[in-house]
Amino acid sequence: MVVAALCVAPISGAKRLAPPQNHATAEAPANAEPKPLSTRVVAYQIQATLVPREHKINASETLTYKNLTGQPQQTFPFHLYLNAFQPQSTFMTEVRLDGTRGSSSGTSWDPKHYGSETVTRLEVDGMGDVTKNIHFIHPDDNNTQDRTVFQVTLPTPVAPGASVTFRMDFVDVMPEVVERTGYKRDFYMVGQWFPKIGVWWKNQWNCHQFHAATEFFADFGTFDVKVTVPQDDVVGAAGDLVSSTNNSGGTKTLTFHSEDVHDFSWTASPHFTDVEDFWTGSAGTVRIHLLMSPGNMATAPRYLQALKGTLAYYDKNVGPYPYDRITVVDPPHGALDAGGMEYPTLITAGTAWWMPKGLLTPEVVVAHEFGHQYWYGMVATNEFEEAWLDEGINSYEEVKVMDALYGPKTSVINFPFAQMGDAESQRVSYLSMPDYDPLTRFAWQFVGDQSYGGITYGKTATVLLTLEKLLGENKMRDVMHQYFMRYRFTHPTGADFLKTIDDVSGQNLDWYFNQAVSGTNVLDYEIRDVRSDPVKWYESVSTGPRVYRSYVTVHRKGDFVFPVDVKVTFDDKSSTTEHWDGRDRWIRYTYERSAKVAAAQIDPDHKVWLDRNFFNNSRTVSSYDSTTHKLLNIWVFVNEWISQLVAWIA
Numbered sequence: 328m329v330v331a332a333l334c335v336a337p338i339s340g341a342k343r344l345a346p347p348q349n350h351a352t353a354e355a356p357a358n359a360e361p362k363p364l365s366t367r368v369v370a371y372q373i374q375a376t377l378v379p380r381e382h383k384i385n386a387s388e389t390l391t392y393k394n395l396t397g398q399p400q401q402t403f404p405f406h407l408y409l410n411a412f413q414p415q416s417t418f419m420t421e422v423r424l425d426g427t428r429g430s431s432s433g434t435s436w437d438p439k440h441y442g443s444e445t446v447t448r449l450e451v452d453g454m455g456d457v458t459k460n461i462h463f464i465h466p467d468d469n470n471t472q473d474r475t476v477f478q479v480t481l482p483t484p485v486a487p488g489a490s491v492t493f494r495m496d497f498v499d500v501m502p503e504v505v506e507r508t509g510y511k512r513d514f515y516m517v518g519q520w521f522p523k524i525g526v527w528w529k530n531q532w533n534c535h536q537f538h539a540a541t542e543f544f545a546d547f548g549t550f551d552v553k554v555t556v557p558q559d560d561v562v563g564a565a566g567d568l569v570s571s572t573n574n575s576g577g578t579k580t581l582t583f584h585s586e587d588v589h590d591f592s593w594t595a596s597p598h599f600t601d602v603e604d605f606w607t608g609s610a611g612t613v614r615i616h617l618l619m620s621p622g623n624m625a626t627a628p629r630y631l632q633a634l635k636g637t638l639a640y641y642d643k644n645v646g647p648y649p650y651d652r653i654t655v656v657d658p659p660h661g662a663l664d665a666g667g668m669e670y671p672t673l674i675t676a677g678t679a680w681w682m683p684k685g686l687l688t689p690e691v692v693v694a695h696e697f698g699h700q701y702w703y704g705m706v707a708t709n710e711f712e713e714a715w716l717d718e719g720i721n722s723y724e725e726v727k728v729m730d731a732l733y734g735p736k737t738s739v740i741n742f743p744f745a746q747m748g749d750a751e752s753q754r755v756s757y758l759s760m761p762d763y764d765p766l767t768r769f770a771w772q773f774v775g776d777q778s779y780g781g782i783t784y785g786k787t788a789t790v791l792l793t794l795e796k797l798l799g800e801n802k803m804r805d806v807m808h809q810y811f812m813r814y815r816f817t818h819p820t821g822a823d824f825l826k827t828i829d830d831v832s833g834q835n836l837d838w839y840f841n842q843a844v845s846g847t848n849v850l851d852y853e854i855r856d857v858r859s860d861p862v863k864w865y866e867s868v869s870t871g872p873r874v875y876r877s878y879v880t881v882h883r884k885g886d887f888v889f890p891v892d893v894k895v896t897f898d899d900k901s902s903t904t905e906h907w908d909g910r911d912r913w914i915r916y917t918y919e920r921s922a923k924v925a926a927a928q929i930d931p932d933h934k935v936w937l938d939r940n941f942f943n944n945s946r947t948v949s950s951y952d953s954t955t956h957k958l959l960n961i962w963v964f965v966n967e968w969i970s971q972l973v974a975w976i977a
């Protein structure tokens with residue numbers, strides 16, 4: 328195992344070892360103002376004080392919003408995500424119906440999971456106090472109890488091109504860790520915690536309520552955040568540490584700065600061990616912080632190896648990582664619900680003291696959550712409406728990373744008695760519920776949580792793995808690289824992604840996308856029948872060399888039409904490969920040879936990951952040995968394990 332020398336030291340309260348290196352300015356002339364990577368629509372300044380005894384955060388926020396909408400704006404929507412953690416919210420109503428990653432359906436209400444976010448004052452520069460103009464809206468449903476989105480109408484409109492500054496005070500009540508955020512004992516994972524303005528997109532405001540299955544969407548900008556916490560807390564945050572000052576009363580105030588990102592999260596615990604390291608890629612040096620919880624240090628080298636391998640893979644194959652930092656938060660015992668989550672330049676992982684090397688969950692989670700830096704973080708698609716563009720593309724790249732680092736057949740489970748690669752795990756999760764929802768469904772409109780997870784993550788990955796076999800690995804790598812480079816920092820749509828695939832491949836792939844992306848078609852081919860008969864079957868005594876007429880019948884069981892190869896092997900070991908366009912429901916191949924057909928196999932090179940059932944893809948004339956049976960036992964184990972894993976990773 329390749330692990331760099333670890334420098335273990337707490338970061339909070341300490342000076343940075345080196346000044347932050349602004350990658351964006353690496354090629355800019357000296358003294359030139361760095362060119363932003365993104366169109367900066369928002370500038371947040373937040374001052375937050377943690378009140379640990381009450382699990383509260385008292386904060387003030389100044390948001391300067393630049394009106395780039397091309398028209399006057401008078402009404403502005405804001406997210407208050409923490410209000411999802413209330414029994415009457417849309418989020419909890421949906422959890423109650425069908426569960427979500429941390430809670431099963433029918434879960435009873437536990438008051439310790441109550442969370443809230445209350446704006447106590449809202450002023451607008453030049454317009455005065457507009458607190459009384461706040462009212463909650465419910466753009467996605469008629470749930471008047473949901474308080475996750477409010478809108479405020481200003482006395483006068485903000486002209487196109489002008490900026491407006493909102494000043495507000497707010498109070499967060501943090502839940503005990505639930506759905507990625509909250510506290511556990513003295514550990515805090517503070518995500519989705521401040522009033523966040525919606526996005527003007529497709530000529531209207533896009534500010535969805537917080538749903539059980541939805542994640543996030545926000546504009547790029549700058550964050551200057553001051554966090555006041557107990558002096559013995561070790562703090563990690565999605566920004567560069569600018570300063571740290573001790574206050575009277577046993578607290579300290581840390582100041583962070585971040586730019587060209589669309590969110591800011593932070594974490595604090597007196598029990599973190601900060602494992603610091605560096606990685607250097609094409610855009611410069613990245614400072615790594617692993618914030619390890621007690622008892623989990625054995626996993627630190629595994630996290631680091633996975634993280635550096637993922638950084639290197641993305642840098643080489645997708646594009647440069649332009650930030651100078653990445654923090655990995657290892658949640659403490661009992662707080663795993665805070666794990667497996669992504670924020671710009673800060674991700675949460677997850678492990679346990681007993682984690683065996685043969686279970687690569689810690690590695691998968693790091694590869695997955697880091698990958699989000701590219702898709703959720705920089706490309707920044709709308710996760711409410713097109714979750715597949717983030718989670719799905721990210722799951723495909725997760726397979727590529729994990730297979731490159733840990734081997735295609737052993738990248739998720741690697742025991743002597745059971746092994747599984749990540750591509751197979753994505754396929755299994757897709758097949759758990761393949762035909763209810765297309766990839767393109769809005770995240771909260773899936774039939775349920777299992778379909779959302781299986782389709783958004785597993786199906787997208789499987790669709791792209793199959794496409795990779797169709798186009799070739801190099802071409803597919805070029806597709807992903809071009810998509811990232813063209814659309815980073817721009818909020819593209821699914822149409823943009825599909826257009827990039829067509830452009831780079833030089834093909835019109837509508838026939839595939841219509842079935843795989845916007846359709847719910849399921850792909851399943853089977854060998855229906857294999858038989859041989861003597862041509863002169865009516866002769867009781869054969870005269871001369873025997874000739875057989877052999878038949879192989881292939882059936883397209885599913886409604887997904889896809890070209891397949893069929894390899895037919897004869898009992899003299901000769902073989903032939905047929906290519907079928909799959910358009911009809913079945914095809915029969917007929918041969919007249921001196922040898923009988925011995926076996927037939929669809930997709931002999933295992934290119935078609937979308938095929939629902941691999942077991943009916945082949946048939947031999949003589950009965951198979953017991954291998955199939957053994958395989959099934961492992962299959963059951965792996966299936967259960969994978970559905971757990973998939974349910975957990977966000």
Ligand SMILES: [Zn+2]
Nearest residue numbers: 695718976977
């Ligand atoms: Zn994810």
